[in-house]
Amino acid sequence: MALNLSYASPSLKGAIQVPGDKSISHRSIMFGAMAAGTTTVEGFLLGDDCLSTISCFRKLGVEINLDGDKVTIKSGGERSWEEPSEVLDTGNSGTTTRLMLGILAGTSFHSVMAGDESIAKRPMKRIIDPLRQMGADIRGRRDGQYTPLAVQGTKLTGIDYTLPVASAQVKSAILLAGLKAEGKTRVTEPVASRDHTEIMLEHFGAKISRNNGTIEIDGGQTLTANHVNVPGDISSAAFMIGAALITSNSEVKLTNVGTNPTRTGILDVISQMGADFDIEERQTSGEQAADLTIRSSALTGIEIGGDLIPRLIDEIPLIALIATQATGTTVIKDAEELRVKETDRIAAVVVELTKLGADIQATDDGMIINGPTPLKGESVKTYGDHRLGMMEAVAALVASEEVVIDNPACISVSYPDFIEQLNSLLN
Ligand SMILES: O=C(O)C1=C[C@@H](OP(=O)(O)O)[C@@H](O)[C@H](O)C1
Ligand SMILES: C=C(OP(=O)(O)O)C(=O)O
Numbered sequence: 001m002a003l004n005l006s007y008a009s010p011s012l013k014g015a016i017q018v019p020g021d022k023s024i025s026h027r028s029i030m031f032g033a034m035a036a037g038t039t040t041v042e043g044f045l046l047g048d049d050c051l052s053t054i055s056c057f058r059k060l061g062v063e064i065n066l067d068g069d070k071v072t073i074k075s076g077g078e079r080s081w082e083e084p085s086e087v088l089d090t091g092n093s094g095t096t097t098r099l100m101l102g103i104l105a106g107t108s109f110h111s112v113m114a115g116d117e118s119i120a121k122r123p124m125k126r127i128i129d130p131l132r133q134m135g136a137d138i139r140g141r142r143d144g145q146y147t148p149l150a151v152q153g154t155k156l157t158g159i160d161y162t163l164p165v166a167s168a169q170v171k172s173a174i175l176l177a178g179l180k181a182e183g184k185t186r187v188t189e190p191v192a193s194r195d196h197t198e199i200m201l202e203h204f205g206a207k208i209s210r211n212n213g214t215i216e217i218d219g220g221q222t223l224t225a226n227h228v229n230v231p232g233d234i235s236s237a238a239f240m241i242g243a244a245l246i247t248s249n250s251e252v253k254l255t256n257v258g259t260n261p262t263r264t265g266i267l268d269v270i271s272q273m274g275a276d277f278d279i280e281e282r283q284t285s286g287e288q289a290a291d292l293t294i295r296s297s298a299l300t301g302i303e304i305g306g307d308l309i310p311r312l313i314d315e316i317p318l319i320a321l322i323a324t325q326a327t328g329t330t331v332i333k334d335a336e337e338l339r340v341k342e343t344d345r346i347a348a349v350v351v352e353l354t355k356l357g358a359d360i361q362a363t364d365d366g367m368i369i370n371g372p373t374p375l376k377g378e379s380v381k382t383y384g385d386h387r388l389g390m391m392e393a394v395a396a397l398v399a400s401e402e403v404v405i406d407n408p409a410c411i412s413v414s415y416p417d418f419i420e421q422l423n424s425l426l427n
Contacts, residue, residue: 003408003419005396006377011249011296012397012425018237020045020069020230021258022414023168023196024287026095028228029053030103030176031204032073033062036080037225041071043256044230048413052091052115056100059084060111069230077222078180083109087148090115092342092384092413095169097147098127099197102173105136106180107153114148118342118384124149127173130161134177134185158183158219165337166310168193168262171215179206181219188214193310194262199287203228231258231289236415238266238315239390243422244294245275246325247397252425254292256282265312267292269319273299273326301328301371309334314341316366317391320349323369324358325398332366342413343383352380352388356395356403377401386413393419 025045030053032039044050046069054064054071061082063074090096090113097115101124104111114120128136128144134156140149158181163170171187175197178185190213198215201208205224209216237257244252259267259279270277276295281288301323304312312319316335323330338345350362355378359370377399382389389411396403411418 003405004402005393005405006402007397007426010247010397011427012244012247012252013250013427014425015253015255016240016421016425017255018232018240018257018421019047019415019417021233022047022049022235023095023194024228024230024258025050026053026099027196027200028230029057029064029071029073030099031200031223032225033057033060033075034078034103035204035223035225036075036077039073039075039225039228041073041228041230042069044069044071045233045414047416048091049093049096052089052093053096056088056090056096059086059088078107081107084111088113090119092116092118092410094119094122097124098169099172099176101127101131101138101149101151102176104151104153105131105134105138105177106156109153110151111153112148112150120147123340126165126167126170130159130170130174131177133159133161134181136177156181158185160186162188163190166191166193167337168197172197175201175215175217178217178219179221184216184218186214186216191307191310192262194260196260196287200228203286229284229286231284231287232256233414234258234263234266235314237292238318239394239415239418240422241266241270241292241294242318242322243394243397245270245297245299246322248296250296252294254294256289257292259288259290262311265308266315266319268308269302269304269312272302273322275299299326301326301330301369303331305331305333305366313337314387317345317349317387318394320353320360320367320369321391321395324353324360324371324373324375326371328371330369330371333363334365336365342385343388345385345387348383348385348388349391352392353395355380356399375399377403379404379406381406382408382410384410386410386415390415390418393422
């Protein structure tokens, strides 16, 4: 069902806790399932993607119980997993599909993974190539480029691999396979990507070394069950940050947002654009977190590219929107990875923001936006992509007439209560 959003010059006020970090939530289930014992998780994201990860591990026989945002995982470790009798359904989740490939490759059984229409179009060879070098037996359409993927678990050997793309999913799949492989696995990344896997490996007792973009792990290590505290997702917070920045007389506090430095590119960007905001660090026992207070701001266009891109890759649809309200030109480059996300996010953002009246052009690896432009009401499409849906809802705040979003249900992939939380800030 479509969502009709109509706001008359709103200002946003108040405090909210955005839901748990998606990347950390996925990993908490995976690590909890790999470790023998009882792992407990707090602040877990009850989004569709993370629920897909839970459903996959349940099909391997792992006991996982949910109580609100608290999760208990009881596992006998990997050796207790059963060969699944059904296809593991990874839904819309690239992280589930790709990290699970690294985990399943070294088991002693056969498994098949498949997801939705969008997952069936996303590239998997980037994972399967290095895993095959480790000895993995994985088959899929077009020599393993696309799902469904069949994995015959086998013994793996460590490799020394330099990532051709800056991708935390590829890096993580290799490290998780390396945990079980014989010998040492070494992964070098050209540009730093999110390091939640490295942090969680250490948290669950694995020994790794990290040196100048190279991560080394010895195979044959076992994990020890632990407690995981999941902070709020900065990629979800980004939509509230954008909403507060581009509306008038707004001041929004976002509590306990994850501020792992590999994820805070959005804060660097808004700071360079001239945003008025404060960061108050919190005392945490795990990943870094802070309270963010964001106020309405006059923004200026900037250039965004290079090493910054992996630190804000999922925030680019929202950054494109705020750039339409900034004075001057914003250039986003080196972001060709956007073409292989839930949808082609360069094409989709440009088409939909153009419908709303933006001055925006696509380039091969990004987009160029001239602002400020007033936005108007229009019917827009999400392409089944949660980040497009949320960006369009934030655009509705500053549009002169009603914005109609065709398929808002996809927002529940990462932020099920997004519209309710946004509306709770309206004055
Ligand atoms: O490792 C992760 O949790 C993720 C890594 C990124 O993907 P890539 O590894 O494809 O860049 C990101 O876009 C995705 O939302 C989550
Ligand atoms: C790209 C994303 O996730 P995934 O790759 O896990 O589907 C995202 O959440 O924006």
